[in-house]
Amino acid sequence: MDARWWERGIVYQVYPRSFRDSDGDGTGDLRGILEKLDYLRWLGVDAVWISPVFPSPMADFGYDVADYCGIDPIFGTMADFDALLARAHQLGLKLILDFVPNHTSDQHPWFQASRNRADGKADWYLWRGRPNNWLANFGGSAWTWDPVRGQYYYHSFLPTQSDLNWRHPEVRSAMYDVLRFWLDKGVDGFRVDVMWMLIKDDQFRDNPPNPEWRPGQKEHDRLLPIYTEDRPEVHLIVAAMRAVLDEYGDRVLIGELYLPIERLVTYYGPHGEGAQLPFNFQLLLLEDWSAARLAALITHYEAALPPGAWPNWVLGNHDRPRVGTRLGPAQARVAAMLLLTLRGTPTIYMGDELGMLDTPIPADAVRDPAELRQPGQGQGRDPERTPFPWTEGQGAGFTSGTPWLPIGHDVPVSAQRDDPGSMLSLHRRLIALRRAEPALAEGAILGVQAVGSALTYRRELDGRSFAVLLNTGGAVTEVDVASGTVVADTHDSGERELPAGRLGLGPHQGVVIRV
Numbered sequence: 001m002d003a004r005w006w007e008r009g010i011v012y013q014v015y016p017r018s019f020r021d022s023d024g025d026g027t028g029d030l031r032g033i034l035e036k037l038d039y040l041r042w043l044g045v046d047a048v049w050i051s052p053v054f055p056s057p058m059a060d061f062g063y064d065v066a067d068y069c070g071i072d073p074i075f076g077t078m079a080d081f082d083a084l085l086a087r088a089h090q091l092g093l094k095l096i097l098d099f100v101p102n103h104t105s106d107q108h109p110w111f112q113a114s115r116n117r118a119d120g121k122a123d124w125y126l127w128r129g130r131p132n133n134w135l136a137n138f139g140g141s142a143w144t145w146d147p148v149r150g151q152y153y154y155h156s157f158l159p160t161q162s163d164l165n166w167r168h169p170e171v172r173s174a175m176y177d178v179l180r181f182w183l184d185k186g187v188d189g190f191r192v193d194v195m196w197m198l199i200k201d202d203q204f205r206d207n208p209p210n211p212e213w214r215p216g217q218k219e220h221d222r223l224l225p226i227y228t229e230d231r232p233e234v235h236l237i238v239a240a241m242r243a244v245l246d247e248y249g250d251r252v253l254i255g256e257l258y259l260p261i262e263r264l265v266t267y268y269g270p271h272g273e274g275a276q277l278p279f280n281f282q283l284l285l286l287e288d289w290s291a292a293r294l295a296a297l298i299t300h301y302e303a304a305l306p307p308g309a310w311p312n313w314v315l316g317n318h319d320r321p322r323v324g325t326r327l328g329p330a331q332a333r334v335a336a337m338l339l340l341t342l343r344g345t346p347t348i349y350m351g352d353e354l355g356m357l358d359t360p361i362p363a364d365a366v367r368d369p370a371e372l373r374q375p376g377q378g379q380g381r382d383p384e385r386t387p388f389p390w391t392e393g394q395g396a397g398f399t400s401g402t403p404w405l406p407i408g409h410d411v412p413v414s415a416q417r418d419d420p421g422s423m424l425s426l427h428r429r430l431i432a433l434r435r436a437e438p439a440l441a442e443g444a445i446l447g448v449q450a451v452g453s454a455l456t457y458r459r460e461l462d463g464r465s466f467a468v469l470l471n472t473g474g475a476v477t478e479v480d481v482a483s484g485t486v487v488a489d490t491h492d493s494g495e496r497e498l499p500a501g502r503l504g505l506g507p508h509q510g511v512v513i514r515v
């Protein structure tokens with residue numbers, strides 16, 4: 001069977017607040033995204049996932065939804081959304097929305113209704129007379145007292161992000177209708193927020209202590225979340241969401257899942273009835289970025305995939321330090337080559353194609369509740385959420401007003417576009433190569449191994465074969481190669497013929513060879 005668009009294609013994540021501000025209020029918006037669709041087309045990606053744009057008090061910048069079927073005025077109107085979707089489709093781009101089903105804003109009318117014990121929605125949230133020991137992800141107890149109801153309610157994140165009760169059939173059907181609302185408009189899929197947290201233990205058993213936790217680490221990690229996360233019943237919900245998408249044909253369900261490989265792959269469903277792309281964050285989380293670790297990781301992941309499951313890889317997102325900061329600018333180029341030559345759908349976080357680095361945020365400019373509630377613990381996500389630089393000069397072509405977060409010192413699109421040595425040009429070349437060569441997009445991955453500091457593998461399909469050689473280290477390293485043509489090089493923009501023999505890879509150099 002031919003590969004589907006979400007197998008063949010490349011996903012690009014837009015964090016809407018920081019992409020392009022069309023009206024000068026300092027915050028990005030839907031019209032801004034529409035203006036820049038041509039750029040995404042030019043870059044060569046296939047699908048755009050936009051973080052939440054729904055009405056929200058913005059306590060967690062849109063991940064606290066007050067109306068699942070609307071658009072927050074800060075981002076524009078429903079007409080703006082419709083125009084964005086239509087234009088994306090005209091350009092051949094897919095549009096993926098962010099679905100946040102685990103929790104609503106406390107301002108959502110459902111939660112307000114649920115505060116009344118006599119209301120029909122009384123059981124739509126998790127209410128208890130006494131809290132247990134469960135902890136919130138942004139610090140403190142996960143239970144907050146509501147004086148109106150005279151009970152505690154559960155929240156995995158902020159007290160203003162109350163968790164829905166997914167065991168309630170009316171909650172489920174209301175949420176599936178939300179999916180249908182957007183699918184009827186023609187959206188191409190959803191990225192599901194914290195998919196693995198949707199169901200909690202029905203007996204509300206205490207989580208056990210985490211023996212590895214040390215003072216100074218994130219408070220939430222003091223306990224092992226065995227009763228609050230990755231519960232067996234969650235898979236029924238994921239499959240039901242998928243069934244809703246399947247009513248519409250060729251749509252994609254992506255899951256946000258911070259889980260070890262064995263647990264992660266269960267979200268495909270034993271017969272592929274779960275998420276088509278359970279986000280694989282292993283590259284994002286890898287602490288030891290070495291050829292040996294990468295080879296082990298790729299091999300492990302590939303072997304763990306259930307039959308028929310399609311892999312995927314992620315290098316960055318709006319919740320984690322940027323890849324350029326984690327690995328350094330030189331190795332980030334190698335990482336881009338890795339991402340765009342691995343088997344599996346790649347997701348690029350906006351700005352990583354420019355080599356953006358985390359922007360230091362002065363204390364008085366911090367916006368992220370994760371940092372404000374746990375200062376100095378390294379939990380803040382503002383550094384990777386700063387505005388996207390389009391041009392030189394004040395506002396960086398992002399805004400004519402005062403940006404909601406400080407703008408960093410990254411090289412803008414305007415200065416990178418025509419520079420063959422830029423990170424942006426490297427991305428464009430690698431994306432074009434992947435699009436042109438089915439072996440790179442859909443082919444098998446073979447011979448994954450570490451040769452000194454070099455990670456090497458082949459991609460093959462229908463007699464076309466590519467060797468990928470990536471030096472993960474800062475010293476020259478040598479690898480044996482067959483003769484071929486170098487079709488991509490982190491250090492050079494042209495093609496060149498290569499005789500068989502020993503190839504010296506420079507520090508942080510990666511090459512793709514057609515053999």
Ligand code: NOJ
Pocket residue numbers: 060063064100157193194256318319
């Ligand atoms: C994951 C999202 O990516 C993150 O930004 C958000 O804070 C939490 N889920 C809560 O919705």
